[in-house]
Structures are given as structure tokens and as C-alpha cells.
Amino acid sequence: MTSVAELDRATVGDLVFVVDQKRLAALAGCEASVAIVPAELAAAAHAEHGLPTIGVADPYLAIAAVLEKFYPLAPATHGVHAGAFVAETAVLGDGVVVAAGAVIDTGANVGDRTEVGAGTYVGPDVVIGADCLLHQNVTVYPGTTIGSRALLHAGAVIGADGFGFARAAEEHMKIPQVGGVRIGDDVEIGANTCVDRGTLSDTVVGSGTKIDNLVQIGHNCLIGSNCTICALCGLSGSTVLEDGVVMGGNVGTAGHQVIGAGSMVAAKSGVHGDVSAGSVIAGMPHLDVRVWRRVVGALAKLPELLRRVRRIERRLDEPHEE
Amino acid sequence: MTSVAELDRATVGDLVFVVDQKRLAALAGCEASVAIVPAELAAAAHAEHGLPTIGVADPYLAIAAVLEKFYPLAPATHGVHAGAFVAETAVLGDGVVVAAGAVIDTGANVGDRTEVGAGTYVGPDVVIGADCLLHQNVTVYPGTTIGSRALLHAGAVIGADGFGFARAAEEHMKIPQVGGVRIGDDVEIGANTCVDRGTLSDTVVGSGTKIDNLVQIGHNCLIGSNCTICALCGLSGSTVLEDGVVMGGNVGTAGHQVIGAGSMVAAKSGVHGDVSAGSVIAGMPHLDVRVWRRVVGALAKLPELLRRVRRIERRLDEPHEE
Amino acid sequence: MTSVAELDRATVGDLVFVVDQKRLAALAGCEASVAIVPAELAAAAHAEHGLPTIGVADPYLAIAAVLEKFYPLAPATHGVHAGAFVAETAVLGDGVVVAAGAVIDTGANVGDRTEVGAGTYVGPDVVIGADCLLHQNVTVYPGTTIGSRALLHAGAVIGADGFGFARAAEEHMKIPQVGGVRIGDDVEIGANTCVDRGTLSDTVVGSGTKIDNLVQIGHNCLIGSNCTICALCGLSGSTVLEDGVVMGGNVGTAGHQVIGAGSMVAAKSGVHGDVSAGSVIAGMPHLDVRVWRRVVGALAKLPELLRRVRRIERRLDEPHEE
Numbered sequence: 001m002t003s004v005a006e007l008d009r010a011t012v013g014d015l016v017f018v019v020d021q022k023r024l025a026a027l028a029g030c031e032a033s034v035a036i037v038p039a040e041l042a043a044a045a046h047a048e049h050g051l052p053t054i055g056v057a058d059p060y061l062a063i064a065a066v067l068e069k070f071y072p073l074a075p076a077t078h079g080v081h082a083g084a085f086v087a088e089t090a091v092l093g094d095g096v097v098v099a100a101g102a103v104i105d106t107g108a109n110v111g112d113r114t115e116v117g118a119g120t121y122v123g124p125d126v127v128i129g130a131d132c133l134l135h136q137n138v139t140v141y142p143g144t145t146i147g148s149r150a151l152l153h154a155g156a157v158i159g160a161d162g163f164g165f166a167r168a169a170e171e172h173m174k175i176p177q178v179g180g181v182r183i184g185d186d187v188e189i190g191a192n193t194c195v196d197r198g199t200l201s202d203t204v205v206g207s208g209t210k211i212d213n214l215v216q217i218g219h220n221c222l223i224g225s226n227c228t229i230c231a232l233c234g235l236s237g238s239t240v241l242e243d244g245v246v247m248g249g250n251v252g253t254a255g256h257q258v259i260g261a262g263s264m265v266a267a268k269s270g271v272h273g274d275v276s277a278g279s280v281i282a283g284m285p286h287l288d289v290r291v292w293r294r295v296v297g298a299l300a301k302l303p304e305l306l307r308r309v310r311r312i313e314r315r316l317d318e319p320h321e322e
Numbered sequence: 323m324t325s326v327a328e329l330d331r332a333t334v335g336d337l338v339f340v341v342d343q344k345r346l347a348a349l350a351g352c353e354a355s356v357a358i359v360p361a362e363l364a365a366a367a368h369a370e371h372g373l374p375t376i377g378v379a380d381p382y383l384a385i386a387a388v389l390e391k392f393y394p395l396a397p398a399t400h401g402v403h404a405g406a407f408v409a410e411t412a413v414l415g416d417g418v419v420v421a422a423g424a425v426i427d428t429g430a431n432v433g434d435r436t437e438v439g440a441g442t443y444v445g446p447d448v449v450i451g452a453d454c455l456l457h458q459n460v461t462v463y464p465g466t467t468i469g470s471r472a473l474l475h476a477g478a479v480i481g482a483d484g485f486g487f488a489r490a491a492e493e494h495m496k497i498p499q500v501g502g503v504r505i506g507d508d509v510e511i512g513a514n515t516c517v518d519r520g521t522l523s524d525t526v527v528g529s530g531t532k533i534d535n536l537v538q539i540g541h542n543c544l545i546g547s548n549c550t551i552c553a554l555c556g557l558s559g560s561t562v563l564e565d566g567v568v569m570g571g572n573v574g575t576a577g578h579q580v581i582g583a584g585s586m587v588a589a590k591s592g593v594h595g596d597v598s599a600g601s602v603i604a605g606m607p608h609l610d611v612r613v614w615r616r617v618v619g620a621l622a623k624l625p626e627l628l629r630r631v632r633r634i635e636r637r638l639d640e641p642h643e644e
Numbered sequence: 645m646t647s648v649a650e651l652d653r654a655t656v657g658d659l660v661f662v663v664d665q666k667r668l669a670a671l672a673g674c675e676a677s678v679a680i681v682p683a684e685l686a687a688a689a690h691a692e693h694g695l696p697t698i699g700v701a702d703p704y705l706a707i708a709a710v711l712e713k714f715y716p717l718a719p720a721t722h723g724v725h726a727g728a729f730v731a732e733t734a735v736l737g738d739g740v741v742v743a744a745g746a747v748i749d750t751g752a753n754v755g756d757r758t759e760v761g762a763g764t765y766v767g768p769d770v771v772i773g774a775d776c777l778l779h780q781n782v783t784v785y786p787g788t789t790i791g792s793r794a795l796l797h798a799g800a801v802i803g804a805d806g807f808g809f810a811r812a813a814e815e816h817m818k819i820p821q822v823g824g825v826r827i828g829d830d831v832e833i834g835a836n837t838c839v840d841r842g843t844l845s846d847t848v849v850g851s852g853t854k855i856d857n858l859v860q861i862g863h864n865c866l867i868g869s870n871c872t873i874c875a876l877c878g879l880s881g882s883t884v885l886e887d888g889v890v891m892g893g894n895v896g897t898a899g900h901q902v903i904g905a906g907s908m909v910a911a912k913s914g915v916h917g918d919v920s921a922g923s924v925i926a927g928m929p930h931l932d933v934r935v936w937r938r939v940v941g942a943l944a945k946l947p948e949l950l951r952r953v954r955r956i957e958r959r960l961d962e963p964h965e966e
Contacts, residue, residue: 004822006844060810060819067820067844083729083747085405085422085440100729100747101763103405103422103440103458118729118747118765119423119781121440121458121476135804136747136765136783137441139458139476139513153804154765154783155836157513160457160475163534163552166382170548170566172532174510175382176389178326188818191783191801191838192477192858194513194535194553200328200389208815212807213838213860214514214878216535216553216571226814230807231838231860232878232896234536234554234571236589244814249860249878250896252554252572252590267880268896268914268928270590284590284606284928285618294625296929301628303938306945308631309952315638316959407727407744407762425727425744425762425780441745443762443780443798459763461780461798461835479835482779482797485856485874488704492870492888493852496832497704498711500648514799516835516857516875522650522711536836538857538875538893556858556876556893558911574876574894574912592912606912606928607940616947623950630953637960 004070005032015066018045019059027051036062084116093130111148123159129185143180143197147207150183155192158183162196162203162219162237175199177219184208190215190231199237206243218255230267242277252284266292326392327354337388340367341381349373358384406438415452433470445481451507465502465519469529472505477514480505484518484525484541484559497521499541506530512537512553521559528565540577552589564599574606588614648714649676659710662689663703671695680706728760737774755792767803773829787824787841791851794827797835802827806840806847806863806881819843821863828852834859834875843881850887862899874911886921896928910936 005014007023010032018024018037027035027049034052037045042055056062080086083100090104093112098104101119108122111130116122120138129148134140138152141159152158164175179198184207189195195217196203203217206225216234217223223235224243233247236255241247245259248267259265260277270284282292327336329345332354340346340359349357349371356374359367364377378384402408405422412426415434420426423441430444433452438444442460451470456462460474463481474480481503487494501520506529511517517539518525525539528547538556539545545557546565555569558577563569567581570589581587582599592606604614649658651667654676662668662681671679671693678696681689686699700706724730727744734748737756742748745763752766755774760766764782773792778784782796785803796802803825809816823842828851833839839861840847847861850869860878861867867879868887877891880899885891889903892911903909904921914928926936 004844009845058810058812061812061817064810064817064819067822071820071822081729085403101423101441101745101765105440118749119441119459119745119763119783121423135785137459137477137763137781137799139441141457141476151805154785154801155459155477155514155781155799155838157476157535160513160535161473161510163512163532165532165550166380166386168380168383171530172508172548172550173383173386175386176393178389178393186816188805190807191804191840192514192536192799192836194477196513196535200326201331210807210809210816213801213804213840214536214836214858218553226816228809228816230878230880231862232554232876234552236552236571249880250572250894254589267898287622291622291625295621298624298628299939300931300935302624302942302946303935305628305631306942306949308635309949309956312631312634312638312956313952316956407725423745423763427762441763441781443745459781459799461763463779463798477781477799477836479798479857482835482857483795483832485834485854487854487872488702488708490702490705494830494854494870494872495705495708497708498715500711500715514836514858516799518835518857522648523653536858540875554876556874558874558893572894576911609944613944613947617943620946620950624946627950627953630957634953634956634960 004067007032017059017063024048036066087124090122099136105142117154135191141181141197143178143202144183145180146183147185147187149186151188153189153191153193153213156189157192157194158189159197160194162199164199164219164237179203179220181205184225187211193217196221212249224261264289326389329354339381339385346370358388409446412444421458427464439476457513463503463519465500465524466505467502468505469507469509471508473510475511475513475515475535478511479514479516480511481519482516484521486521486541486559501525501542503527506547509533515539534571546583586611648711651676661703661707668692680710731768734766743780749786761798779835785825785841787846788827789824790827791829791831793830795832797833797837797857799836800833801836801838802833803841804838806843808843808863808881823847823864825849828869831855837861840865856893868905908933 002013007026010016014032016032036054039055042053046053080098081100084098084102086104087106089106090108095113097115099118102116104122105124107125109127114132116134117136122140123142126144128146132150134152135154139157144159159181161177165172180202182202183205186208188210190213193215196219198220205223208226211229212231218237220238223241228246230249232250234252238256239253240258242261244262247265250268254272259275263279266282269286280289282289324335329348332338336354338354338357358376361377364375368375402420403422406420406424408426409428411428412430417435419437421440424438426444427446429447431449436454438456439458444462445464448466450468454472456474457476461479466481483499486497502524504524505527508530510532512535515537518541520542527545530548533551534553540559542560545563550568552571554572556574560578561575562580564583566584569587572590576594581597585601588604591608593608602611604611646657651670654660658676660676680698683699686697690697724742725744728742728746730748731750733750734752739757741759743762746760748766749768751769753771758776760778761780767786770788772790776794778796779798783801788803805821808819824846826846827849830852832854834857837859840863842864849867852870855873856875862881864882867885872890874893876894878896882900883897884902886905888906891909894912898916903919907923910926913930915930924933926933
């Protein structure tokens with residue numbers, strides 16, 4: 001096997017993936033040398049399309065494992081670039097890589113083998129664990145702690161001030177944001193995503209949580225472990241996500257609320273108030289997804305419904321002519 | 323008093339805050355040494371929970387004032403870092419701080435005591451007032467003027483081109499964006515927020531206005547004083563916000579419209595057409611908030627309503643059997 | 645003529661534009677020396693308001709052409725800044741400009757006269773065409789190819805990992821994202837916009853497509869030519885936009901779907917499933933725009949409709965008294 005390819009462009013020597021029955025037909029005429037398919041389809045796939053198949057329990061897990069073998073991350077080739085700025089009081093672990101234009105400020109502590117990309121800023125006294133990868137132009141404010149194996153994509157901003165003001169007459173008086181940010185192990189944070197610092201205590205992102213691009217995490221949010229938050233979501237201040245919550249894109253939360261463990265929130269929902277564990281919700285404002293589906297199914301009939309009710313009223317108001 | 327803490331983790335020596343009656347119960351068992359509470363609750367709080375209380379008119383204002391005393395901003399400790407790039411024709415006021423990797427381009431003028439963070443770019447002829455703080459990796463395009471005491475968070479982009487094209491057959495022809503951006507005093511601009519330059523004249527952000535993270539301000543917008551714009555809002559070109567408008571998160575405006583002074587726009591609303599001063603609106607497309615509340619209250623009943631109307635129709639069509 | 649001005653602030657020597665009949669009245673008392681107006685209004689405008697007029701077929705095209713003449717882009721004045729970092733194996737074309745703090749990594753190839761702004765990072769082996777302008781603090785990951793005359797605004801991130809994970813029990817296993825990004829000619833990409841790399845093959849942005857600020861383009865999206873995508877849109881993975889699609893702001897797509905050529909999607913829509921060419925859609929979830937308009941027109945009447953149906957039911961349940 002020389003490489004991994006998509007079904008519609010595979011040639012001899014390629015390994016391909018079929019994730020479900022629906023895509024099985026695409027094996028017809030596919031020139032790939034081997035296909036990984038769901039175990040229950042393996043025999044049929046081989047019989048029908050001829051090429052060797054490997055049956056697996058979960059093709060997505062197999063893809064993850066195979067791609068990691070085929071495309072290992074290139075090890076970074078240098079330590080601290082001459083064009084990087086590392087404060088004298090900063091502490092760098094073994095094998096740390098700091099690219100040109102990166103700045104590691106006073107008292108910061110960067111763990112073994114962690115890589116800091118070009119133009120990335122690590123603020124005073126920030127603590128970053130081992131084997132992290134901070135891409136380019138990331139900003140980490142002081143008061144931030146990051147675990148091990150975290151992956152921060154370009155332009156991410158960790159620890160900017162929460163959005164908190166008191167109103168004095170017409171004007172705003174800034175409420176100083178003196179809490180920090182605590183990020184667990186194995187967290188991924190997307191490009192240009194923002195995680196604000198807490199007001200008094202820390203904003204927290206639990207281990208194993210994955211956050212997509214352009215997401216806003218407000219001050220004092222407490223995000224559990226192994227959550228998934230898709231692009232353009234906005235979590236208002238003090239939103240609590242228990243473990244394993246999954247959010248589609250562009251969801252908003254009202255803040256000061258708890259979204260229970262394992263809940264799923266459909267894209268573009270607006271979540272107000274607490275949500276019990278295991279809920280599946282959708283809509284703005286949110287409803288149980290089954291109710292929401294019936295509502296949106298009925299919506300297109302609303303104009304016609306108005307006419308029907310008018311017709312009934314007219315009929316009832318007419319003098320009986322029977 | 324040694325520090326300020328949240329109610330649920332305060333210990334001896336801590337000052338805590340209670341913002342409303344609802345949170346008063348949390349004082350039970352709280353080890354804090356003193357509590358700031360709304361004036362009307364001070365006596366009761368002391369009687370019930372024992373600890374010393376200070377009654378204030380607005381606890382949020384008190385928080386703002388107290389935190390500023392407890393956590394004063396550390397004064398920046400150096401002037402222009404050796405790793406900063408300042409053009410010969412740039413003018414820096416007294417006490418200006420420019421961090422490593424920052425670039426101040428030709429003819430730019432930076433006011434007294436203003437701090438420019440690592441990796442931040444200040445374009446040619448930009449004018450920035452006194453006592454501003456530009457965090458890291460901010461980009462300020464030429465044609466921008468910023469007042470005093472402005473706070474720009476990391477990754478903010480001021481003055482990128484407005485999104486304006488003419489259609490020539492199938493293709494786009496770019497309309498050059500030759501206006502600038504004018505930002506008043508005491509403005510806060512969130513992380514990765516974008517304020518586009520005007521087409522011919524300037525995009526304006528009035529004094530005292532606070533903008534959260536990941537907000538898009540389109541070309542030629544005119545934003546008044548003391549407005550509040552939460553995360554992920556998108557103001558289309560030529561939107562006018564009069565003074566004191568408050569916008570929840572992820573609001574969109576259609577552009578070429580006026581939102582009157584002091585209006586409040588609920589999160590995720592889509593605003594089309596002018597909105598009179600003092601309005602409170604919600605929904606996509608927006609409605610008066612009272613109407614909107616009744617509509618969303620009724621929405622979940624829509625599928626059942628369809629069934630009820632069908633039942634009535636059937637009944638009316640049935641031969642009378644009385 | 646000395647400059648171009650807006651109608652309400654033009655003085656002697658200025659050229660002004662009138663784009664439609666509605667704005668014609670603004671010529672009254674306007675001190676401009678000449679007005680460009682739609683051809684069919686030119687004679688009337690001159691007769692009524694006295695000032696010289698030039699009739700054109702499309703005022704927006706005329707604006708684009710005139711502004712380009714009045715405000716030519718200043719040619720960049722230097723080559724590679726001493727404070728830029730260019731890898732030895734990188735190849736720069738004639739007249740390339742690299743600003744202070746920019747990093748061009750190993751094996752990257754930058755075309756003639758392309759300008760790379762301060763703090764911008766061009767990753768290993770990236771290929772960029774001629775006459776491009778990359779503003780400040782842009783990040784281009786390895787695996788990216790960009791055509792000629794592309795314009796990338798500050799903070800844009802091209803090629804960050806797509807958001808793909810397999811679930812192993814409670815945990816996420818990252819699916820390596822080993823595809824790249826291919827961007828055509830004459831593409832504009834807004835400030836802080838993110839275009840993710842593909843999983844196996846490339847994410848593609850076709851020539852002439854214009855993308856506004858803070859947009860998220862997910863992995864494996866295939867975007868055609870001459871599309872327009874407004875701010876804060878989020879295209880989920882494997883969304884296909886055929887040529888000439890126009891999207892208002894903050895639209896979301898569900899992913900794995902085709903939006904047909906020339907379709908128009910209203911702001912804040914949520915698009916699920918395929919959309920045939922030439923469609924005009926709106927709403928979340930989306931409807932044909934005509935249906936959607938009737939639905940939102942009817943929505944405000946829903947609470948009253950509930951009451952009307954209750955009245956009918958009560959009436960039908962009452963004993964007949966006629």
C-alpha cells in the first residue's frame with residue numbers, strides 16, 4: 001500500500017475507506033488495492049466488487065489509526081530559533097521548539113517537546129504542559145494553564161478579558177477580569193477561537209474536549225471532558241457544559257446555565273435555561289428535538305392554516321342555509 | 323482583607339460579593355471575612371449569617387471598583403523592545419511600550435503611555451491616543467484613528483477592506499475601500515473582532531462603546547457612544563447604531579438601517595429595517611420582544627393546532643347528526 | 645476633479661455617485677462638481693439639479709473603476725525587510741515584498757510582486773502565485789496552494805486542521821487531516837476567516853470567489869468560481885457550492901450537500917440537504933424564499949390564531965341555541 005485516497009480518485013496501490021452501506025456502491029470500478037469497510041459489509045463488498053476488503057468495527061476509528069501511520073507528524077527540526085524571543089526567566093523543557101517571531105514572556109513554563117509556532121505569544125507565568133503544539137499567531141494571556149498534548153490552531157486567543165461591565169449612568173465601568181483559564185490534557189482549540197479569562201476564578205476547558213474554529217467561550221464557563229463544540233458557537237458567561245456534550249455549529253447559550261452530560265445541541269440552536277443530561281435539543285429558543293422537528297414541519301403550513309381558519313370563521317358566521 | 327473570592331470558595335480573609343437576593347443564601351457557611359451586598363439586604367444578611375456586611379447601591383459597580391484596587395494593572399516595565407520594529411518616521415509619545423515582534427509603520431503616531439503588544443502591527447500614518455493597550459497580534463490598517471484609553475484585545479483587526487464588489491457579467495470587480503476607521507475614547511474591542519474601513523468615508527465606533535470577541539463591523543457603520551455589542555454579532559455595511567444600544571450575542575443586521583438610541587436587541591436576532599429609539603426586539607426577522615415571546619410560546623403548539631383545525635373542518639363537513 | 649465624496653459631504657471639486665432613483669433627491673443643494681448617475685436618469689438629474697452629470701449603465705461598476713484611478717495602490721517600497729525570516733530553501737519571485745516579522749518557511753514559493761505583511765507566516769512548501777497581497781498576521785499552513793492576485797486580509801488562517809474525530813468509548817481519537825487547501829486566482833479572503841485543510845484530498849476555493857471576515861470553511865468543502873460569502877458564515881465539512889452562489893451573513897450549512905449554481909441564500913439561513921441551481925432560499929431550516937416570507941408574515945399572527953381556534957372549538961362544543 002502506498003497511500004490512502006478517496007473513493008472517487010483512488011488508483012492502484014491505494015487504500016480506501018467505506019464508512020457505511022450508502023457509500024458501498026462507490027466501490028464499483030474503484031481501482032484501489034484494498035478497502036476498509038464495516039465488518040458486516042466486508043464479505044458482500046468483496047463478493048460484489050472483487051477487491052480485497054478488511055472488515056472493522058468502526059471505519060472512522062480505522063481511518064484515524066491508519067492515517068496516523070501513513071502520515072506521521074514530521075518532528076520539528078530545531079530548538080529555539082534565533083529570531084524567537086524567550087525571556088530570561090522563562091523555563092523551557094527538553095526538546096522545546098520555539099519558532100521565529102514567537103515570544104515567551106517572563107516566568108512562563110513550557111513543557112518538554114512542546115512546539116511554539118511563529119508569531120505566537122506566551123504571556124508571563126503561563127504554564128504549558130508537554131507535547132503541545134501551538135500553531136502560528138496564537139496569543140496566550142497571563143493566568144493561563146494548559147495541560148499536555150494540547151493542540152492550539154493559528155490565531156487562537158486564550159485568556160482575553162471577559163466581557164463584563166457595570167453601568168454607571170450612561171457609561172460603562174469595566175469589571176476587571178482577574179481570573180484565569182485552565183485547559184486540560186488532549187484539548188484541541190480551533191483557529192481564531194477565543195477562550196476568555198474568568199472574572200474572579202478560572203474559565204475551564206476539560207480534558208479531551210475539542211473546540212472548532214471561531215468559537216467564543218465566555219468568562220467563567222466550565223466545560224467538562226470530551227465535549228465537542230463546532231465552529232462559530234458562542235457560550236455566554238458562566239455556561240456549564242457537563243462531560244461529553246456535543247454542539248453543532250453556531251449554537252448560542254444564554255449563560256448561567258447547565259447543559260447536562262452527553263446532551264446534543266443541534267446547529268444554530270439558542271439554549272436558554274438548564275438542560276438535563278442526555279437531552280437532544282434544537283431551535284431558537286431551543287425545544288426537544290422531536291418537538292422542534294414537528295414544529296418546523298408545521299411551519300410551512302402556517303400561511304395556509306391562517307386561510308383555513310378564516311374560512312371556518314366565515315362559514316360559522318354565515319346564516320345557516322341548510 | 324487579602325483577596326476577593328467567589329462565594330463558594332471564599333476562606334478567612336476574603337471579601338465576597340452578593341449581587342441579589344437569590345444569591346444571599348450562599349452566605350450560609352461562607353468563611354469570608356466580609357460581604358458586599360445590596361444596601362437593602364445588608365441588615366438582614368448580617369443578622370442571618372453573622373459576618374460583617376457592607377451595603378452598596380449597585381454591587382456590580384462595587385465589584386468593578388474593588389477589583390481595580392485589589393488587582394492594579396502591572397505597569398509595563400520597558401520601552402521599545404530590541405526585537406520591535408519602529409519606523410524612523412513613526413512618532414512615539416512618552417512612556418510608550420512596544421513589545422518584541424511588534425511593528426510600528428511609517429508616520430504612525432502613538433500617544434503617551436500606550437502599550438503595543440507582541441506581534442501587533444500599526445500601519446502607516448495610524449494615529450493612536452494616550453493610555454491605550456493593544457494586546458498581541460492585533461492588526462491596525464492605515465487610515466485608522468483611535469482615541470485614548472482604548473483597549474484592543476489580541477487578534478483584533480481594524481481597517482480591513484469592506485466587502486464591496488460590482489458585478490461585471492459573472493465576475494466581481496472590487497470597489498476600492500478608501501475610507502478609514504475612527505474609534506473614540508474608552509472603547510474596548512474584543513479578541514479577533516474585525517472593524518472594516520469605510521468605502522469613501524469612515525466607519526465610526528463612538529466613545530465608551532464596548533465590543534466583545536469575534537464581532538464583525540461592516541464598512542461605513544456608524545456606532546454611537548456607550549453601545550454594548552456581544553460576541554459573534556455581524557453588522558452589515560452602513561448600519562447605524564445610535565447611543566447606548568445593547569446587542570446580545572450573534573445578532574445580525576441587514577445594513578443601511580438605523581437602530582435607535584437605547585434599543586436592546588436579543589441574542590441571535592436578525593434586524594431588518596429601522597428600529598425606533600428605546601425598542602426591545604428579538605427574533606429572526608425581529609419583532610417587538612413581547613410579540614416575539616408570545617410567538618415562541620405558541621410555536622410548540624403549532625403541530626397540535628394543525629390537528630385541531632383539521633378536526634374542526636372534518637366536523638363541519640360531516641352531515642349534521644344532531 | 646480632485647476627489648470622490650459621499651453625497652452628503654461633497655464640496656466643490658468633488659465627484660459624487662448616485663446609484664438609484666431613490667438617492668437622486670440628495671443632489672439637491674449638493675456642491676459637487678459632477679455626478680455619475682444611471683444613464684436613464686442623467687438628463688433629468690442635470691435638468692433638475694443643474695450640475696454636470698455622466699450617465700453610466702452600472703454606477704457600481706463606475707465607482708469601482710473611478711476609485712481605482714483616484715486612489716491607486718501605493719507600490720510597496722522595499723524587498724525583504726531585515727526583520728523578516730526567509731528560509732534558505734524558500735523561493736521568492738521578482739519584486740516580492742516581505743515585511744518585518746513575517747516568516748517564509750522552508751521550500752515555500754512566493755510569486756512575482758507578491759507582498760507578505762508583518763507577522764504573516766507562510767508554511768513549508770506553500771505555493772503562492774504572483775501579485776498577491778497577504779496582509780498582517782495571516783497564517784498559511786503547509787499543503788496550501790494559492791493562485792495569482794489573491795488578497796488575504798489580516799488574521800486569516802488557511803489550512804488549519806479540519807474538525808474530524810472518531811469516538812472511542814468516551815474519548816475522541818483525532819482523524820489526521822492530511823489533505824491541503826487549493827485557492828484559485830482573484831480570490832479575496834476576509835480578516836480572521838478560516839479555511840480548513842481537507843482530510844484526504846483538498847479543500848478548494850474557486851477563482852474569483854470573495855469571502856468576507858470571520859467565515860469558517862470546513863474540511864473538504866468545494867467552492868466554485870465567483871461565489872460571494874458574507875461574514876460569519878459557517879460551511880460544514882464537504883459542502884459543495886457551485887459557481888456564483890451568493891450567501892448572506894451568518895448562514896450555516898449542514899455539510900455533505902450541494903448548493904446549485906447561482907443560488908442565493910438569505911442571511912442567517914440554515915441550509916440542509918441539496919439545493920437546486922438558481923434557488924433563492926431563507927430560514928432555519930431553509931425554505932424557498934417566497935414560502936419563507938409568507939411564513940414569517942404569518943408568524944406574528946400565531947398567538948391570535950390560537951385564540952381564534954379556541955373560540956371556534958368552544959362555539960362548536962356549546963349546545964346549539966339557534
